[in-house]
Amino acid sequence: MQCPKCRAPMQTYNRNGVQIEQCNGCRGIFLDYGELEALTRLESQWAQQVPPAAPPAAPAPAPAPQAYPAPQQPAWGAPHPGHGHHGHYRQKSFGRMLFSS
């Protein structure tokens, strides 16, 4: 296809299963319907797979979090794992919360 901005030809690239068109002239990128969302999803999955502050030279890696697909969550959900709260049962307060109304 032709770039809508500079009219130069656009080339198709595949990024993690998402087709994106890039202009050979101005380097602008064209996304089809739903592709931006697909990329955003991939980005959040990728972010989730990065272990938060893993020790640089851990001898035996823990079971890979990649074994789980990234779960969907609401628009108001906390950034996982950025906040670093989750899974922290050692926090007494959350331990109690799990068992109360």
Place this chain on the structure above:
Amino acid sequence: MSSSVARALTATVRAAAHGPHAECTCPARPTVLADRDDGTVVRDGATVAKAHAPDTDRTELAARLAVAAHPALAGVLLAPLDLPAAELDGRQVTFWPHGTPVDADAPQEAPWEEAAALLARLHATPVEALPGSLPAMRGPHKAALAVARMRRTGPPEQVAAVVERAWSALPPWARAESTAPGPARLCHGDLHLGQLVRHPAPHGPWLLIDVDDLGLGDPAWDLARPAAWFAAGLLAPEEWLRFIGSYAAAAGPAVPLDADPWPVLDVPARALTVQTAALAVAKATAARRELDEVELALLDACDRMASVPPQLPAEAAK
């Protein structure tokens, strides 16, 4: 330190477990398992007695007990013991077999899969098969009670405003102001990890306990507390996936098959987030302390909700 109710209930459970005149030869003394305004629970050996909240509706509790005792719920709900009804200072007392609870010191071993499968079976129970006329599930009512409790403690204005904003954005049914849309199903009404026991103790299958809030309503409510913990960033994605994945695998009817569950979870999960945040604010205010990190995570979730209007589930999703 136990309340007078707990002490009186201890005598009641002794009598129920051994008969009024029997000499007790139990190795262990009765234990107070819970002692709160909304229920006092005492265990004596294999027998557990619960004194329900003073304002418990008699007819509704009877209907809920009948469901727990009904064969359709065998293997899902713990059935009450067949002992004569008792009363203590105007509080109704029910008797149950003892079961082994989830170890509160090892929540990482929580039976998320089993909990989800039990809920799927509970929700799939044909309502026509159940005895009597069932009351409404009390989930939304409890959310409203939590907000009312927060208001009574007189919390800092800025903190209360965050909770109130999230609360007022909820549709009326989620605030217990009207009935839930969609087909009503049998719901537990107050799911958390304290609502599961193994019976027979200690290695029997997991069962759901505590029918005080059980009734007809939106089954997504029963999934919404773990959903709220996950959305607040407290529950790890792995655990949330184990729970919601097992529910879907067991063909639980609250969420659509092979599709994003959040359109149906959104409103109940918001409500449970508000409820939990409101209780946290109430407790912190009463104790004159700051909110801790976990409580702040819930308040943050309330704050984020304000900028995103609640999702309206498509009719087809139900």
